[in-house]
Amino acid sequence: MRFQRIWGTTLSVLALATLAACGDDDGLDGANGVSALMNITAEAAGATCANGGSRIESGSDANGNGTLEAGEVTGTQYVCNGNTPVRALTATAVEASGANCATGGTRITAGADTNGNGTLDLAEVSSTAYVCHGATGATGATGAAGAHGFTPLTAMAVESVGSANCTYGGTRITSGLDTNRDGSLAAGEVTATSYVCNGASVSWINLVSETQVQMASHMGYIASNTTSDVTFSLPVAPAVGDIVRVKGGLGAGWTITQAAGEFMDLADLGTWSSLSGRSWSELSAQVGTNWETWVASSADGRTVVALSTWTTAMSLSKDGGASWASVTSPGTDLGRVGISPDGLVLYATRVGAFGLYVSTDDGATWTQRGGLTDIQNISVGADDVVVAVGSVGGVVAPYRSTDGGVSWTSLVPPGAPVGACWVSVATSTDGKTIAIGGDGNGSCSAIPTYVSQDAGVSWIGSDPLNGPPQNRHQLVSVSGSGNTVVVGSSNGGIGVRISTDGGRTYRLGTVATGAYPELTSRIILSADGRRMMASGQGRVYVSDNAGYNWSFTHPAKGVNSLAGSSTLESVYLGTPRGSNGGLVFKSSSVRSAFSGTTTGVTGQVSGGSGDALELQYLGAGVWSVLSGVGNTLVVR
Numbered sequence: 001m002r003f004q005r006i007w008g009t010t011l012s013v014l015a016l017a018t019l020a021a022c023g024d025d026d027g028l029d030g031a032n033g034v035s036a037l038m039n040i041t042a043e044a045a046g047a048t049c050a051n052g053g054s055r056i057e058s059g060s061d062a063n064g065n066g067t068l069e070a071g072e073v074t075g076t077q078y079v080c081n082g083n084t085p086v087r088a089l090t091a092t093a094v095e096a097s098g099a100n101c102a103t104g105g106t107r108i109t110a111g112a113d114t115n116g117n118g119t120l121d122l123a124e125v126s127s128t129a130y131v132c133h134g135a136t137g138a139t140g141a142t143g144a145a146g147a148h149g150f151t152p153l154t155a156m157a158v159e160s161v162g163s164a165n166c167t168y169g170g171t172r173i174t175s176g177l178d179t180n181r182d183g184s185l186a187a188g189e190v191t192a193t194s195y196v197c198n199g200a201s202v203s204w205i206n207l208v209s210e211t212q213v214q215m216a217s218h219m220g221y222i223a224s225n226t227t228s229d230v231t232f233s234l235p236v237a238p239a240v241g242d243i244v245r246v247k248g249g250l251g252a253g254w255t256i257t258q259a260a261g262e263f264m265d266l267a268d269l270g271t272w273s274s275l276s277g278r279s280w281s282e283l284s285a286q287v288g289t290n291w292e293t294w295v296a297s298s299a300d301g302r303t304v305v306a307l308s309t310w311t312t313a314m315s316l317s318k319d320g321g322a323s324w325a326s327v328t329s330p331g332t333d334l335g336r337v338g339i340s341p342d343g344l345v346l347y348a349t350r351v352g353a354f355g356l357y358v359s360t361d362d363g364a365t366w367t368q369r370g371g372l373t374d375i376q377n378i379s380v381g382a383d384d385v386v387v388a389v390g391s392v393g394g395v396v397a398p399y400r401s402t403d404g405g406v407s408w409t410s411l412v413p414p415g416a417p418v419g420a421c422w423v424s425v426a427t428s429t430d431g432k433t434i435a436i437g438g439d440g441n442g443s444c445s446a447i448p449t450y451v452s453q454d455a456g457v458s459w460i461g462s463d464p465l466n467g468p469p470q471n472r473h474q475l476v477s478v479s480g481s482g483n484t485v486v487v488g489s490s491n492g493g494i495g496v497r498i499s500t501d502g503g504r505t506y507r508l509g510t511v512a513t514g515a516y517p518e519l520t521s522r523i524i525l526s527a528d529g530r531r532m533m534a535s536g537q538g539r540v541y542v543s544d545n546a547g548y549n550w551s552f553t554h555p556a557k558g559v560n561s562l563a564g565s566s567t568l569e570s571v572y573l574g575t576p577r578g579s580n581g582g583l584v585f586k587s588s589s590v591r592s593a594f595s596g597t598t599t600g601v602t603g604q605v606s607g608g609s610g611d612a613l614e615l616q617y618l619g620a621g622v623w624s625v626l627s628g629v630g631n632t633l634v635v636r
Contacts, residue, residue: 037061037068037152040173040194049080054173054194058108058131066150066177066191075129079110079196089113089120101132150177153185159195160241166197202245215256217242217617224249226548229606232256238617243626247612252549255606256613258597261621264605264635265596269628271605271635273592276564276571277533277542280555280585283572285324288313288582292560293574294336294521295584296380298343299429299480301565304572305346305363307334308582314348316363320570321586327363338380341429341480341566345404347386349375356388356405369405377424377522379478385431387411389422398425398436400456411436411452413459417445426478426522429566431455433482435503437474441491449474449487451503460503477523480566484529486547488519488536496523496534498547509547520576521561524568530610530631531568535559540573540587544632545609557583567631592635605635 038058045052059074061067079090095107111126113119154175159166176191178184204220207213211228213221215235221244223230229252235244248254258264287293288308295306304321307314312329314337331350338347346359348366355373357366375390384404392399398411411425411434421444424437432455438447448461473490485499487506497506519536526532532543539552540559555573557580564571573585597603599621605613611630615623 037066037072037177038154038175039068039073040154040175040192042194043078043080048078051080053078053080054196056108056110056129058129060131061149064149075108075131077108077110077127077129079127089118089124091120095130095132100130103133105130105132150179150181151183152176153178153183153189155185159197160239165195170195170197202243206249208251215244215246217244220245220247221254222247222249223254224251226251229253229255234258234262234615234623235617240617240619242617243614244623245612245614246607248545248607248609248630250548250609251545253545253606253608254611255604256615258599258601258603260600263596263599263603263622264615265618265622265624266605266628266633266635267595267625269625269633271592271633272589273594273635274590275542275544275632275634276568276587276589277540278553278587280540280553280573280587282557283317283321283324283584283586285315285317285321285584286582287311287315287584290577290579290581292577293582293584294561295563295572295574296337296339296347297563297565297570297572298339299341299527299566300343301567301570303339303343304563304584305337305339306572306574306584307337307348309334309577310351313582314363315584316346318343318362321572321584327359328365330357330359330366330368335375336378338378338386340380340384341382345380345384347378347380347405349378355390356386358404369401371408372399372401372405379426379522381427381431382429383431385427387425387427387431387434389425389436396422398422398434400427400431400434402431409456411456413450413452413461416450416461417447419443419445420447421445424474424476424522426476428478428482429480429527430482433478433485433502435476435478435485435487437476437487439473441473447474449476449485449497449503451485451499453482453502462499462503462506475519475521475523477525479525479529480527481529484525484546486523486525486532488523488534490519490536496532496541496547496550500529500546507547509543509550520559524562524564524571526564526568527566528631530608533562533564533568533571535562535573548609555585557585594635597635603636605633607633 041055043049043053043055057073057076059072062072090110093107095101095105097104108129109125111124157172159170159172174190174193176189202218202220206222207230208224212231214233217235217238285306287306288311291309297304302320304317314327314329315324316327317324330348333351335349335351348357353373356369359366372390375388378388386401386405389398399408400411401408421439423439426435434452436450440446450459450461452459475488477486485503487497496509498509499506519534521535523534530546532547534541538558541550541552543550558576559573560576561574569589571587575583607630613628614626616626618624
């Protein structure tokens with residue numbers, strides 16, 4: 001579910017003060033005094049007010065009928081809806097006789113309360129109008145006392161959020177004549193009503209160092225703290241209709257907690273009760289002992305294949321690891337394993353000169369595909385696309401095949417260093433984005449990471465691995481969509497580097513609170529690049545926010561290789577060599593079965609970078625989701 005509102009416009013609030021009548025009030029020495037009147041009407045969006053607003057007309061009631069007619073208007077001013085969430089104020093003052101009013105009168109000023117002190121300061125005045133006294137008439141014979149003029153009054157009140165007049169609340173302005181002369185505007189004296197409404201926007205605060213935040217109504221928060229989650233508390237004493245928003249920036253993540261009696265109703269918004277990578281369950285896929293276990297998964301996570309290196313042991317599951325069947329081996333000394341995204345084609349390598357084998361019948365039979373031997377790494381895309389590091393005619397290099405391994409084309413970029421030792425290769429699902437890495441250790445030439453966005457026709461070479469030791473045994477990975485490239489190392493010291501622009505630039509994603517781990521297998525990414533996992537030093541490193549922050553777990557029996565579905569909702573782990581060799585474990589993201597949080601202090605919802613929530617208060621402690629976006633929202 002994505003946000004359906006534009007969070008960008010707010011309206012100013014207009015405050016009007018009472019205007020005193022202008023003119024002789026007792027009528028003993030001349031004509032009866034006249035009343036000053038105002039009309040407040042809506043101003044449509046246009047040349048005068050880009051976002052609409054209110055038009056205020058003022059003048060004297062010359063004909064004494066209590067209505068400000070067109071011919072009586074002597075001043076017009078506008079209060080326009082603005083773009084910042086500040087109040088607008090008005091003020092009245094006596095205008096002495098002079099250039100503006102020959103016989104004196106009333107000065108009306110208006111403007112935005114930019115400093116928030118509740119007073120219209122001189123520097124904040126944006127418009128001024130005058131209601132002037134009429135000229136003094138000639139002195140005539142004393143007659144009977146004339147009727148007193150009525151004082152025009154205005155009143156201002158809060159218009160609640162969600163009303164038919166103002167969706168996001170605002171100010172209601174009423175005006176009329178004080179016919180009972182009590183100095184207040186009674187309901188029966190109201191002759192005009194207008195509204196100045198708040199816009200849909202809220203003010204946003206970017207949090208880069210805060211860890212604990214008390215939320216305020218009608219505020220938005222961006223969690224950008226890169227070292228710690230930001231924990232939010234819901235607003236204290238909210239009013240029905242109040243809105244809050246939170247969004248994960250380029251930080252660790254965020255959590256909204258609850259107080260006693262509070263509850264967040266998340267309706268049909270997709271949430272999780274737990275995310276994969278945090279806990280692991282052993283499966284029944286025993287594929288050998290002592291040697292490293294390698295695993296591969298289809299895009300939906302249902303088809304999984306595992307093998308034990310240097311043996312003939314292979315096993316296949318077609319139901320997400322629930323049950324397994326032994327697979328006929330293509331031969332001895334197995335090396336690596338791969339699987340097509342649709343799960344219909346299995347790939348296996350044999351160490352040394354035997355090369356690549358392919359099965360299209362779930363491992364019942366295998367066909368040797370020619371040309372490529374001494375295969376070190378393999379990555380499989382759709383439509384028979386395979387990329388690998390191996391040897392053709394004795395030249396070890398990265399190669400690409402579009403016919404399932406029948407024929408191969410070199411992927412060595414023009415101008416690549418002579419003596420490069422190629423060790424790693426990865427492809428997107430469509431085979432267009434390819435990344436290759438090498439080893440700059442020992443006698444091997446220092447080599448950049450190369451990325452191609454056009455299936456190897458052209459290349460971008462960059463060195464994201466500065467820092468000792470440099471260019472050590474690069475491990476590369478590409479998201480299924482091709483939008484993200486990640487580079488790590490099996491020798492440590494370089495951290496994890498992430499590129500989202502085709503390998504032109506990289507950012508550092510240090511894991512384990514700054515540690516640079518030694519990784520042991522291809523880093524795995526979700527298709528959109530938001531979730532990442534890597535294995536190394538007996539740990540599984542996990543990022544739910546595109547590599548900006550990482551956590552790790554220690555699987556009970558170690559970790560050698562990882563494979564997962566395109567969303568990483570299902571992830572499989574192969575164990576390292578030794579007494580636990582030949583085992584496969586699984587970790588799954590679990591969908592939440594509830595439509596909201598647990599009531600009270602234990603309830604909470606959390607998210608990561610890019611995850612966002614907009615909540616509205618309904619009363620009785622209940623906050624309801626208005627909109628939300630995210631793939632990693634966890635609710636408790």
